[in-house]
Amino acid sequence: MILLMVAFAAIGWIEWSYLKKHTRKPKTKVWVMAFVAAAFLYNAIVWRCRIPPIDPVLTRWLGPIQQRLLGN
Secondary structure, X not given: OHHHHHHHHHHHHHHHXXXXXXXXXXXXXXXXXXHHHHHHHHHHHXXXXXXXXXXXXXXXXXXXXXXXXXXX
């Protein structure tokens, strides 16, 4: 869990410095930080509650598209 927090803190810091450097609108900063926070909460809940991740669902939905794109 500590590594997860450190990783998301680093991602948040990198995003914040990029947005600050390129003078983005405050609304953009809120959207980006909200997405980082939502991703962190999702990962924390999956880790803490031991619920299954969404990967199998995405693989089932997007697998046929990937197969078509790869030509298999």
